[in-house]
Amino acid sequence: MDDQELIREVQKGDELAFGKIVSAYKDRIVNFLYQFTGDYQKAVELSQETFLRVYFKAGKYKPVAPLSSWIYAIASNLAKTEMKKARKFPTVSLDEIAAHDMRRNASSEDPPDPGLISNLREALNALHPRYRIPVVLKDMEGFSQEEIAQIMKKPVGTIKARISRGRSFLKKRLEKALAGENLAV
Amino acid sequence: MSEMDILKKLDMVKAPPGFEQHVMAQLSLRKRQERRRRRALRWSLAGSLASLTVVFVLLGTGVFRDRTPLGIADRGADSRPASSLVQRAAAEETISIIERLDYTTEIRSRSSEPETIYLLEQVSDTTPREIKY
Numbered sequence: 415m416d417d418q419e420l421i422r423e424v425q426k427g428d429e430l431a432f433g434k435i436v437s438a439y440k441d442r443i444v445n446f447l448y449q450f451t452g453d454y455q456k457a458v459e460l461s462q463e464t465f466l467r468v469y470f471k472a473g474k475y476k477p478v479a480p481l482s483s484w485i486y487a488i489a490s491n492l493a494k495t496e497m498k499k500a501r502k503f504p505t506v507s508l509d510e511i512a513a514h515d516m517r518r519n520a521s522s523e524d525p526p527d528p529g530l531i532s533n534l535r536e537a538l539n540a541l542h543p544r545y546r547i548p549v550v551l552k553d554m555e556g557f558s559q560e561e562i563a564q565i566m567k568k569p570v571g572t573i574k575a576r577i578s579r580g581r582s583f584l585k586k587r588l589e590k591a592l593a594g595e596n597l598a599v
Numbered sequence: 600m601s602e603m604d605i606l607k608k609l610d611m612v613k614a615p616p617g618f619e620q621h622v623m624a625q626l627s628l629r630k631r632q633e634r635r636r637r638r639a640l641r642w643s644l645a646g647s648l649a650s651l652t653v654v655f656v657l658l659g660t661g662v663f664r665d666r667t668p669l670g671i672a673d674r675g676a677d678s679r680p681a682s683s684l685v686q687r688a689a690a691e692e693t694i695s696i697i698e699r700l701d702y703t704t705e706i707r708s709r710s711s712e713p714e715t716i717y718l719l720e721q722v723s724d725t726t727p728r729e730i731k732y
Contacts, residue, residue, distance in 0.1 A: 432626070433619060433623060436618075436622050436623075441613045444612060444614040444618070445613070448612045449609060457612070458614065458618070461614065462618070466622065466626060466629055469626055470633075531610070534608070534609060538606075550606075554606055554609065554611075
């Protein structure tokens, strides 16, 4: 059964078909939201909310775009709303601090270049959602510019420009961070 | 190294175990909440419609009845509606400006007068012409 058949079944209220959609997209959506928010717990919560919206709003889905684009559009809209909320009421949970400490401890042992990864994560977090979404979708999720345009409901030209600006922002930010590290050393 | 390659170095994560079960549990919970919300909405709509109907009926019997042609005609037929209005006005401590008038004698006196006859005759043979500018 392909995506279109599955969503048609979901529109009829079939929970089994919905379960199949969740299984097929859960890892991609959790990863996308993690790259977007930088917080795993938040990413999981938002992913659950994304799938619930997929079920309840299935009637609004029109098969003009692939199902994946529609799910990513829901996820990115949720993430943007969450970011706005977070900007209004900035909080740091205790779990997050503990997880950050754990990641820091773990990263000192495993990855080859933890400084670069953390710099990259910081640069990505500093990037405005307008640019972050297309950059993550293009460079990490492997979507084409046309698909991203469908997800973000923007013209392809706008998406191209945003990807380009987002990348150059990341590059500058990384270069600055690396220069700072070198100076510190 | 391009930014694209660097981004791929970021750690990829997967959904935690039991993710689907959690979503399905949330789904049934939301469905129940949605059903409850719809039922509450239906009842509140029905209640507001019923209360609106009651208000309309009460207003119709209490206020609008006197304004109908029949209600106005009834005021002249006997003295009860007018007197009741005066009583109501007195009870509300307001000055009554309602006064009963009897037009029957006036109509009778008019009918006894001689009738006026108007004779209409043509005063000019010329036909009306259109105005030219």
